[in-house]
Amino acid sequence: GNRWAHGGMAAVLVDIASGIAIALQMEEDGRKAIDGTIELKVNFLRKVYEGDMTATATVVHLGKRLAVTDVDVTNKGELCAKAVATFMLSRSKTLTPEAAKE
Secondary structure, eight states, X not given: OOOBOOHHHHHHHHHHHHHHHHHHHHHHTTOOOEEEEEEEEEEEOXXXXXXXXXXXXXXXXXXXXXXXXXXXXXXXXXXXXXXXXEEEEOSSSSOOHHHXXX
């Protein structure tokens, strides 16, 4: 039968997809450093089952210090979660050892 997957698996996918989407957009602007996730909100719409899950992230805001994504998570072809993630961006254009200490 179908086994449920822990909702945390979907949350991890949201975080990863968001980070990749932001990094790709930042690369176009010549910036490279994301300091980290500062907020992650996931609304589960239906059960998540083991197997293929897909997270599709869209960057809805890319500022100097914050980036926000809107994310859809699908499982077995159905929308199972909607999420919003907020990331802190580095003040420097590139990640240097000095910038990492800030």
